[in-house]
């Protein structure tokens with residue numbers, strides 16, 4: 001099995017964590033997957049919290065007795 005590793009040539013760590021980045025001009029932070037050792041950002045994580053809130057509202061409306 002292949003294991004992911006940090007793409008930074010001087011790091012190559014195999015441990016990652018979820019971090020937050022606040023890009024210029026934004027009010028809300030963006031969640032990213034980053035290397036636990038050097039902090040290199042490997043990708044952006046989709047924020048599903050607003051979608052999950054909407055789904056919960058829709059679900060409660062559908063389950064409401066008529």
Ligand SMILES: [Zn+2]
Nearest residue numbers: 006011035038
């Ligand atoms: Zn790294």
